[in-house]
Amino acid sequence: MENPEEAGSPSGATRVAAVDCGTNSIRLLIADARTENGVTRLTDVVRLMRIVRLGEGVDATGRLSDAALERTFAAADEYAALIREHGAQKVRFVATSATRDAENRTEFTDGIRARLGVEPEVISGDEEAALSFAGATSVLAGESGVRTVVVDLGGGSTEFVLGVNGKVLAAKSTDMGCVRFTERHLVSDPPTEAEIALARGDVLDMIAQVLQTVPLATADRLIGVAGTVTTVTAHALRLPEYSPEAIHGTELSSQAVDQAASSLLHLSRAEREALPYMHPGRVDVIGAGALIWQTIVDRMEELTDGRVDSAITSEHDILDGIALSALR
Numbered sequence: 124m125e126n127p128e129e130a131g132s133p134s135g136a137t138r139v140a141a142v143d144c145g146t147n148s149i150r151l152l153i154a155d156a157r158t159e160n161g162v163t164r165l166t167d168v169v170r171l172m173r174i175v176r177l178g179e180g181v182d183a184t185g186r187l188s189d190a191a192l193e194r195t196f197a198a199a200d201e202y203a204a205l206i207r208e209h210g211a212q213k214v215r216f217v218a219t220s221a222t223r224d225a226e227n228r229t230e231f232t233d234g235i236r237a238r239l240g241v242e243p244e245v246i247s248g249d250e251e252a253a254l255s256f257a258g259a260t261s262v263l264a265g266e267s268g269v270r271t272v273v274v275d276l277g278g279g280s281t282e283f284v285l286g287v288n289g290k291v292l293a294a295k296s297t298d299m300g301c302v303r304f305t306e307r308h309l310v311s312d313p314p315t316e317a318e319i320a321l322a323r324g325d326v327l328d329m330i331a332q333v334l335q336t337v338p339l340a341t342a343d344r345l346i347g348v349a350g351t352v353t354t355v356t357a358h359a360l361r362l363p364e365y366s367p368e369a370i371h372g373t374e375l376s377s378q379a380v381d382q383a384a385s386s387l388l389h390l391s392r393a394e395r396e397a398l399p400y401m402h403p404g405r406v407d408v409i410g411a412g413a414l415i416w417q418t419i420v421d422r423m424e425e426l427t428d429g430r431v432d433s434a435i436t437s438e439h440d441i442l443d444g445i446a447l448s449a450l451r
Contacts (some may be wrong), residue, residue: 149203
């Protein structure tokens with residue numbers, strides 16, 4: 124392993140690399156971690172995302188397709204080179220929903236191990252939830268006693284995590300995500316009202332399941348993470364381009380989320396593609412993602428009798444949680 128000083132890691136910091144491989148995207152974070160007064164902060168060195176659609180068709184076939192594996196392995200080769208170049212001392216690779224569901228997941232894990240030299244961990248929904256919570260809340264003001272719900276809305280699954288003072292109280296992972304719900308429900312372009320109604324009913328059913336485990340009605344604050352939420356926020360802000368700095372920490376009223384999500388849901392794919400902040404890999408699935416997020420935000424307001432009437436967007440999520448966990 125390179126000397127961290129030679130690789131550019133500042134004195135007193137540990138350089139870590141985290142890879143989050145989800146249903147739609149694979150992301151890399153290389154960061155310098157420093158701990159002061161018992162709190163660990165991350166300073167980004169590299170933060171990258173590639174849309175590889177690993178979970179394409181998994182809901183229907185139960186298998187990772189050859190084309191999806193090829194796209195994912197190409198991104199993993201790129202990430203492996205960057206991890207070597209920047210001299211990361213600790214590396215953790217985490218895979219989530221699509222890989223949990225696939226019967227040929229060993230083909231995936233063998234390919235990743237060969238490229239990165241680390242064991243890819245196909246984590247449980249519970250651990251995914253805990254990592255998302257740690258990442259999302261790592262950069263917020265830590266008001267004591269504020270009960271926070273973090274929603275990590277992915278391609279194949281959505282995690283709901285309730286916590287307070289950095290501690291997870293309850294969590295639930297659901298088989299609900301922008302890729303899964305596009306394939307399952309929103310097949311027209313733009314989606315029909317009948318498709319939307321069925322999808323929304325499915326989201327409400329999922330939230331009802333979450334309520335059996337996670338007391339959402341006790342929350343004081345809602346934070347949303349991952350690409351769907353950040354894209355809905357960019358649309359609400361009408362940004363001239365995708366800007367993590369402009370998006371991170373934005374608090375939108377439930378009404379603003381409702382308007383932005385509804386707009387994205389009803390646009391055609393061609394109209395979405397023309398938006399300056401739209402990632403090409405999200406064009407076809409953002410409608411379903413927006414519908415899921417809109418329904419969650421509305422339901423949270425109802426459940427809390429209007430106490431939670433807004434949502435905070437965090438650009439820091441499970442990827443940051445994975446990086447922090449790599450230190451342990």
